[in-house]
Amino acid sequence: MKKKIMDEIIKAKKIAIIPHISADGDALGSSFGLALGLKKLNKDVEVFLEEEVPTIYKFMPGLELEKEYTFQSSYYDLVIAIDVGDVSRLGERSELLNNGRKTVNIDHHKTNTLFAFYNLVDSGISSVGEMIYTMLVELGVEINKDIATCLYIAISADTGGFRYSNTTSATHKVISEIVSFGVDIADISKKIFDNVSFQKLKLVGKAVDSIELIENGKIAVIVISDKGLNISGLKDEDYDGIVNLGRNIEGVEVSILFREKPNGEIKINLRSNYYVDVSKLANMYMGGGHKRAAGCVVKGELKKMKKQVLEDLISEM
């Protein structure tokens, strides 16, 4: 399959590249890394995004190859979807699949629906960035610092900086090669992992202030009421990861976040470290998730609901 895709790339003149909606580090880094690589093969390449590039990735090389997507139907020899599990993840740009003589799907999601003409899906690989690197090398592209930087971002982002369990010996081997082209590891890592907005940091502060440890320090309870916050510019995405603050405390097995929203709903997030299956509790309240990460939404008075949910959690432990 890879060979066929490479043959198509070699034949093609005009190529469109489309990563998934809400493009993350891997989707963006793989797309622009591939685009810059194909440029070196003298292809006419355009990258289409659904949204603006997130602030933390604005320094990524190759962003000048982005073209605004409109419904006018340009024709492409090849339309390549990157890190896209199914067509719905292309949003409005799914239309573009009809404008390619051939379509290609390069991805690593287990659930990939094989929606393109050529599908290269490897769910055993950390990131699409790893797949793109290998392909560019096999295509004979001379990797330069810009391409290497894009692919470093892709792989580093999708492995949580080489800390998630999807990181393999092969990942480090590819990164070893990528780094040799002159990637500024410290600068990139600072930009994609350490940078935080002021409002997010203030939210972290409020969350930490609220943390209580119960059950001999095995459960960390975080309570945030949107009303009382008074942090300007706060976005919904700023709440991502807040529940982990509790999980990371020494000795804690379960962290639970109660977030009281302005509409009266209470959003509950659960994380566990080693042995408690938090999806059971979430299911009791019509929520869902996995053993180590789950959530649900309840209605009612915060104090009362908190008491009830915590009682149910404790009886699960």
Next chain:
Amino acid sequence: MKKKIMDEIIKAKKIAIIPHISADGDALGSSFGLALGLKKLNKDVEVFLEEEVPTIYKFMPGLELEKEYTFQSSYYDLVIAIDVGDVSRLGERSELLNNGRKTVNIDHHKTNTLFAFYNLVDSGISSVGEMIYTMLVELGVEINKDIATCLYIAISADTGGFRYSNTTSATHKVISEIVSFGVDIADISKKIFDNVSFQKLKLVGKAVDSIELIENGKIAVIVISDKGLNISGLKDEDYDGIVNLGRNIEGVEVSILFREKPNGEIKINLRSNYYVDVSKLANMYMGGGHKRAAGCVVKGELKKMKKQVLEDLISEM
């Protein structure tokens, strides 16, 4: 030099290994990784530490090879100092250097004083862990999961999880090999990077609550008064890294932490991101440091000193 050290290791029967005082991830991981490797060569190996193993490293394999240090003078064929820049960094255990038929110094500090009989110092390498891995392989040791885990911890810790500028292509190549022996990357990373004590997290909360941005968000000011804190179990080391909370905020160039201590001293920590040389300000107040990280201690009323120091900082920008 490496060859000579390896010859001595092969000849030796009884070997002592001594990492530096306040042993960190590299010192510990390299020492116990080496010890476990030498065990496989049927050496009689003992590791001596100055302090207890820090909580986050209690899961490290090989800790059973630690022997409590007393002044009784055992005799060793070889005494190997690990990650030790000079003899003062051995604390009380420097005595052991007199009890070795030969002494060896394996380190990566530029400032190493070459205090042993054999000195293998490579300041271009990320960590001693990288050096130990290569040496064990060359000694013909069959690397197993335990040895690999120790060396993974060593290298990962000293490179900030492959994020500092000392991380090279060679580092990733070695890690790629080490990981192939079955290292549990996700579990180790969680334990050494994410785990935080409750009191440290509470300190972070207080620090975040105090952060003010001034000069159009270019300066982050953090103020902590030890008196008002009321966090039980807080250690001096918990203050490490607090100043970085300000530096990581989007748009901030300089972060400054004022910590009012119970004895009336005000400890000032400074960090910059790209262009301000904070050592200049620290020098004005009899402190010191580098361009991007500096500090000083002043006396006086907190409010007044803060105003004065900030004025001086602003005039430096």
